[in-house]
Amino acid sequence: MFSWLRSLRAGPRIPDAAWQATLERYRFLAELPAPEAARLRELTALFLRDKRFYGAKGFVITDEVALAIAAQAVLPVLHLRGGLTWYDDFVGIVVHAEEVVARRRVTDPAQVVHEYDEVIAGEAMENGPVTLSWKAVLDSGSTAGTGYNVVIHEFAHKIDMRDGAVDGCPPLPAGFAGAPSANAARAAWLAVLKPAYDDFREQTILADRFGAEAPWLDDYGAVSIGEFFAVACEAYFVNRQRFGADFAPLLALFDKFFKPRRG
Ligand SMILES: [Zn+2]
Numbered sequence: 001m002f003s004w005l006r007s008l009r010a011g012p013r014i015p016d017a018a019w020q021a022t023l024e025r026y027r028f029l030a031e032l033p034a035p036e037a038a039r040l041r042e043l044t045a046l047f048l049r050d051k052r053f054y055g056a057k058g059f060v061i062t063d064e065v066a067l068a069i070a071a072q073a074v075l076p077v078l079h080l081r082g083g084l085t086w087y088d089d090f091v092g093i094v095v096h097a098e099e100v101v102a103r104r105r106v107t108d109p110a111q112v113v114h115e116y117d118e119v120i121a122g123e124a125m126e127n128g129p130v131t132l133s134w135k136a137v138l139d140s141g142s143t144a145g146t147g148y149n150v151v152i153h154e155f156a157h158k159i160d161m162r163d164g165a166v167d168g169c170p171p172l173p174a175g176f177a178g179a180p181s182a183n184a185a186r187a188a189w190l191a192v193l194k195p196a197y198d199d200f201r202e203q204t205i206l207a208d209r210f211g212a213e214a215p216w217l218d219d220y221g222a223v224s225i226g227e228f229f230a231v232a233c234e235a236y237f238v239n240r241q242r243f244g245a246d247f248a249p250l251l252a253l254f255d256k257f258f259k260p261r262r263g
Helices: 003-007 016-025 034-050 063-077 083-087 134-139 150-163 182-210 225-238 240-246 248-258
Strands: 052-055 092-096 100-107 113-120 122-124 130-133
Touching (some): 016 063, 034 083, 063 150, 130 134, 130 150, 182 225, 240 248
Parallel strands (some): 092 130
Antiparallel strands (some): 100 113
C-alpha cells in the first residue's frame, strides 16, 4: 500500500513529482488553464480517497496506476454540478495488466444461449465497478491525435448511466439549453446527438463496405448511440480542436453540459 495515498485521508495532497509525471504523460491534462488544473488535482485527491483499486490476476496497483486513472476519470466531471457525486454508484476500479477478457452470455431469438469471450479495453457496469486495461490506459498518453481515451470512455458511460439507460443522454439539469422541462431538455439533447450519430454510422458503413474515407473517431462509436456518446466524449476531452472541426454541433452541446458555468 502506498504511503501517500494513506496520508490523503488526513489531508489530501498529491506529491508534486507524481502529479507532474501524470501531466507529462497525459498531455491533454497539462493543457488545462491553471485554475482548472488546480481543481483537477483537488478532485483527483478526493477520488483517490473515495475509490478502491483492485489489481486483477496479480497486477500491482502502483501510485502511478491509481493517479493516472483518477486524474483522467475526474476530467469529465470537473465542471459538473455535483462533481464526484456523479460517480457515487460505485467504489471499485479493477485494473488488468493487458486486455480485459469479458465473458458474454446472450440469448438469441430462438432462446438459444450463446457464451463467448470478448477482448475489451475497459468496461463500466451500472452500479458496479469500472474495469480497465492498464496497457490501454498507458496508450492513451499518446493517442490524443486519434481522440482515443479508454478512461474517459468508461467514465462517460458512468455519467450516461446515472439515469439508468445507456442511451447517450445523461441526466440533464432543469433548464438545460433553455428547455422548460426535463423531457424537453432530453429532446433538445437528442436532436443534436442523434443526427450526428446517424451521420457517423453512415460514414462508417460507407468506409467499411465501399472504401469511402473513414470518419475521424473510433468506429466503435457506430455500435450504438450510447457508444457514440462515449467515443465522442473521449475526443472532446483529449482533442477539442479536432473534435470541434469535425463535430461542431456536438462541441457546442457538450460545452453546455460539461462546462455549464460558461453557458
Ligand atoms: Zn463503451
